[in-house]
Amino acid sequence: MIMIFAGRRDDRCALHVAGHAGCAARGQDVVCAAVSAVVNTLAAALAAFELQGFHAKLLPGEARVTCGRSGAAEVLFYAAVIGLAQMAAAYPDHIQMQTEGYFRAGQEEESA
Numbered sequence: 368m369i370m371i372f373a374g375r376r377d378d379r380c381a382l383h384v385a386g387h388a389g390c391a392a393r394g395q396d397v398v399c400a401a402v403s404a405v406v407n408t409l410a411a412a413l414a415a416f417e418l419q420g421f422h423a424k425l426l427p428g429e430a431r432v433t434c435g436r437s438g439a440a441e442v443l444f445y446a447a448v449i450g451l452a453q454m455a456a457a458y459p460d461h462i463q464m465q466t467e468g469y470f471r472a473g474q475e476e477e478s479a
Contacts, residue, residue, distance in 0.1 A: 402454060422434070
């Protein structure tokens, strides 16, 4: 199971992803590959913009990406969160996602 937490609070955006989907053997799991692609793209885009407070720790089975809130960071994080939320909805047996501060009040999502 992949566990995802995405949050915006005060002056920070943060994403934490841990686990494996378990759809196939490691290295052949398309759900893990899709999540990894979104997370790695987010980290690369934030690094390319040289945004203040950017930090990424990308390891097999775990990733943490944080950045100070700015216009560019907000857009990049929100796009990643939308993509990850769509994956969580499509693969609820393999991805659980919790968000804080990304959707309107009363619409915060937690995928089963």
